[in-house]
Amino acid sequence: DAGVTQSPTHLIKTRGQQVTLRCSPKSGHDTVSWYQQALGQGPQFIFQYYEEEERQRGNFPDRFSGHQFPNYSSELNVNALLLGDSALYLCASYFSGGYNEQFFGPGTRLTVL
Amino acid sequence: GQSLEQPSEVTAVEGAIVQINCTYQTSGFYGLSWYQQHDGGAPTFLSYNALDGLEETGRFSSFLSRSDSYGYLLLQELQMKDSASYFCATGGFKTIFGAGTRLFVKA
Numbered sequence: 001d002a003g004v005t006q007s008p009t010h011l012i013k014t015r016g017q018q019v020t021l022r023c024s025p026k027s028g029h030d031t032v033s034w035y036q037q038a039l040g041q042g043p044q045f046i047f048q049y050y051e052e053e054e055r056q057r058g059n060f061p062d063r064f065s066g067h068q069f070p071n072y073s074s075e076l077n078v079n080a081l082l083l084g085d086s087a088l089y090l091c092a093s094y095f096s097g098g099y100n101e102q103f104f105g106p107g108t109r110l111t112v113l
Numbered sequence: 114g115q116s117l118e119q120p121s122e123v124t125a126v127e128g129a130i131v132q133i134n135c136t137y138q139t140s141g142f143y144g145l146s147w148y149q150q151h152d153g154g155a156p157t158f159l160s161y162n163a164l165d166g167l168e169e170t171g172r173f174s175s176f177l178s179r180s181d182s183y184g185y186l187l188l189q190e191l192q193m194k195d196s197a198s199y200f201c202a203t204g205g206f207k208t209i210f211g212a213g214t215r216l217f218v219k220a
Contacts, residue, residue: 004155033208042200042210043156056206090155100144100163102208104155 002027004105006091012111013081021076021108025093031055032074033102034066035090043090049074050096078110086112115139117201117211124217125191133186133214135201143205145177145184150213151197159186159199191218 005024013019025032031050035043045058049068068074072093078085088109092102117137125131135145144163148156160168162177162184174187188195198213 035210040213042202042213045204045207045209048206050206058207092156100146100161101158102146104157106155 004029004091004093004103006089006105006108008108009106010109010111012113014113015081015083017081017112018077018079019081019110021078021089021091021110022073023076023091023093023105024073025091026103029093029095029103030072031094031096032068032072033092034074034076035092036060037088037090037107039087046076081112083112086110115204115209117203117209119199119201119211119214121212122215122217124219126219127191127193129191130187130189131191131216133188133199133201133216135184135186135211137182137184137201137203139182139203139209141205142179143203145175146202146208147173147175147186148200148202148210149197150200156200188216193218193220 004026007022033048034046037043046060047057048055052068063079065077088107090107091105094102119135146161147159150156160175167176172189177184196218198215200210200213202208202210
């Protein structure tokens with residue numbers, strides 16, 4: 001079992017560009033959440049996808065959007081990048097019948113210049 | 114809204130016991146979880162308390178008091194590898210994390 005995987009590992013973009021991050025959940029998991037983690041801070045909830053729908057959303061602008069595919073993998077898209085979007089983006093998955101334990105991927109380190 | 118408060122740093126010596134506290138304010142309570150994150154790594158799940166009381170998993174234990182909106186993570190027989198950040202978290206579909214407690218274990 002590969003666990004949760006994310007790609008790419010690192011990414012450098014310039015202000016105003018758009019980025020797409022990808023996540024494959026752990027085998028058997030059907031729910032994917034995305035988090036933004038700034039250095040020295042806790043993960044901040046962006047949104048969660050279940051059954052290909054956005055089920056819950058945190059306090060992030062509409063520039064942040066996502067998608068879940070029939071195989072439960074997910075994408076996070078960020079448009080019109082700002083310097084403040086530089087962070088570690090984490091994907092976490094779990095099985096909808098047991099939400100108390102989330103499995104995190106290694107994250108994508110996004111740097112916006 | 115929801116918020117969780119935990120100390121920013123704790124230092125302890127190898128072999129000792131350390132307690133990391135967490136107080137929370139939530140509009141609805143879905144239990145308290147604890148995660149460990151080493152520098153450069155992903156958060157990993159440690160424990161979950163849905164009900165009041167103590168949950169023990171090896172050297173780690175977690176306690177919850179819903180009436181006090183308070184919980185703690187207890188780490189026993191500290192090892193150097195326990196140096197990491199520890200996060201308490203709560204929420205149902207929308208998980209809210211505390212800012213984290215950085216634990217330094219000294220020889």
